[in-house]
Amino acid sequence: MLRICSLFTLSLALSFGAVPADAQTVxxxxxxxxxxxxxxxxxRIRxxxxxxxxxxxxxxxxTGQPWxxxxxxxxxxxxxxxGAKAECEALDRDRYDRIVARCQVGGVDVGQTLVRDGLAFAYRKYSMDYDLDExxxxxAERGIHGFKTISPARYRVTRRSGTEPTRPKGSCQIKxxxxxxxxxxxxxxxxDFYTRTRINTRKGERWFCSEAEARGAGWRPARR
Known part of the structure; x- marks a missing residue:
């Protein structure tokens, strides 16, 4: 029985990958x-x-306006x-070797707050914890739920295909x-080079709705 318990403990430790035993709370x-x-x-925490x-x-x-x-x-x-102080309970590691964790700031669950306020979706593929919050x-049409969009998961599939994703009709024409x-x-x-420029989202390229948005994201204007 002792040997079985020891193997079980070792299995739990290995399941956290490179997360040391004393760092399960980050x-x-x-x-x-x-x-x-x-x-x-x-x-890095996911x-x-x-x-x-x-x-x-x-x-x-x-009204069909993109933002x-x-x-x-x-x-x-x-x-x-x-800049806030967070306490995170490490639960797993993802394929990018990030620690997947449930985090609190001031004793309040950050993930639940973001979903409840419409700033994120519940990631039901991995957890149903925030299903009712979403x-x-x-x-209530809070946050992003007051607008038309697609899920981040669906968007990533489109981006990985290397094709230019369908843009909302309107002014998002800046490449x-x-x-x-x-x-x-x-x-x-x-x-000059607008028509021949293709957008490959796998490389991080993207569309912008305004020059202010492009500059704010770190892009500079083409010279011609």
Whole structure:
């Protein structure tokens, strides 16, 4: 029986991959990476049970106007949690070797709060913990649920295909291209290289709805 218990304990330890036994609770100051990913003093944390919009995603209003809801989501999460002290319970590691954890700030579950406020979806593929929170946000049209968009999971599938995703009808016509040297350049309709520029989302290229949005994301204007 002792041998069986020892093997069981070893199995649990191995299930956390490289997470040391004394680090199953990770704490530190939050640096927001995106809507569902943070750093705690250099340790990358993927929030358990939620899936936030990708930074390059757009939404559409009831009147058909596009807006950069992916960037907005990241900014909202950053405004709430950047610099805060978080306590995270490590649950697993994902395929990118990030710690998957349930995190609290001030004793409040961060993932649940983001889903409840319409800043993220419940990631039902991995957990049903926040299923009811998302349904309540959807009914109340909180956050992103007040607009037309697709799920982050579906968006990632489209992006991995290497095709230009369907854009909402409207003004999101600015092409954010990344050169062979890694320079981020945006092209406006009517410029010399606009028509021949193709957007490959697998490389991080994207569409923008305004020059202010492109500049804010780190792109510079094309010279011609």
């Amino acid at each position: 704490s530190g100051v939050v640096r927001v990476i995106d809507g569902d990913t943070i750093d705690l003093n250099g340790t 929030l358990h049970g939620i899936d936030a919009l990708e930074a390059s995603q757009t939404c559409e209003t009831a 950069a809801c992916g960037d907005w989501t990241t900014r909202e999460v950053r405004e709430r949690y950047q 349904k309540a946000a959807f009914v 954010g291209n990344i050169s062979a040297k890694g320079t981020k350049i945006y092209h406006m309709p009517g410029q």
